[in-house]
Amino acid sequence: xxxxxxxxxxxxxxxxxxxxxxxxxxxxxxxxxxxxxxxxxxxxxxxxxxxxxxxxxxxxxxxxxxxxxxxxxxxxxxxxxxxxxxxxxxxxxxxxxxxxxxxxxxxxxxxxxxxxxxxxxxxxxxxxxxxxxxxxxxxxxxxxxxxxxxxxxxxxxxxxxxxxxxxxxxxxxxxxxxxxxxxxxxxxxxxxxxxxxxxxxxxx
Numbered sequence: 001x002x003x004x005x006x007x008x009x010x011x012x013x014x015x016x017x018x019x020x021x022x023x024x025x026x027x028x029x030x031x032x033x034x035x036x037x038x039x040x041x042x043x044x045x046x047x048x049x050x051x052x053x054x055x056x057x058x059x060x061x062x063x064x065x066x067x068x069x070x071x072x073x074x075x076x077x078x079x080x081x082x083x084x085x086x087x088x089x090x091x092x093x094x095x096x097x098x099x100x101x102x103x104x105x106x107x108x109x110x111x112x113x114x115x116x117x118x119x120x121x122x123x124x125x126x127x128x129x130x131x132x133x134x135x136x137x138x139x140x141x142x143x144x145x146x147x148x149x150x151x152x153x154x155x156x157x158x159x160x161x162x163x164x165x166x167x168x169x170x171x172x173x174x175x176x177x178x179x180x181x182x183x184x185x186x187x188x189x190x191x192x193x194x195x196x197x198x199x200x201x202x203x204x
Contacts, residue, residue, distance in 0.1 A: 021069060023050045023062055024111060044112055060114040063127070089127075091136045092193050093144040097124055099190040100137055104128050107169045108187070110135070147192040157199035161185045 018026055027046035034041060041049075044059070051062040094100040104110045110128035117124055123139030133152060138144060154160070161176040164185070177184045178201075185197045 063114045089134045091144045093146045149194045
């Protein structure tokens with residue numbers, strides 16, 4: 001049996017005190033440390049524990065505070081009466097949590113920000129994110145219809161396509177297409193929802 005490798009720890013002089021903004025990294029480090037002791041917990045469970053360590057009731061509250069701080073840091077100064085919009089967050093209909101996690105987490109590389117259910121045997125409503133993009137995945141029948149279509153503008157689309165191809169996901173082998181003034185990678189999730197990742201390219 002292969003002995004788990006103990007996570008490397010930085011030298012004392014290189015250590016930086018983490019804050020609640022590093023919650024996801026803390027959850028990952030916790031899982032790696034527990035894995036050495038052959039204790040397996042999910043990423044969601046680790047996030048809940050981190051939230052408790054900061055004195056909060058659950059991860060949803062901590063996630064909201066992280067998003068609020070990020071918004072304050074990146075928001076330009078606005079005069080009274082100015083109208084501003086934040087990023088739109090699409091709601092994506094799903095039917096099977098395991099398949100959704102396999103696609104959005106395992107294949108596309110998103111991470112879970114928070115999860116919500118009204119009870120133990122109720123549909124899931126969850127937020128996943130990666131590099132500034134947020135999606136809401138919902139099992140609730142009234143939230144969205146299957147077969148949706150969304151466009152995501154991004155940079156680094158060529159590297160993203162190579163990353164997806166290297167994962168050799170059984171149900172999707174997306175290529176890179178040049179369409180007019182953009183490069184495009186299109187994927188379809190297990191529930192028929194289409195996502196088109198686009199990068200505008202300039203001539204030259």
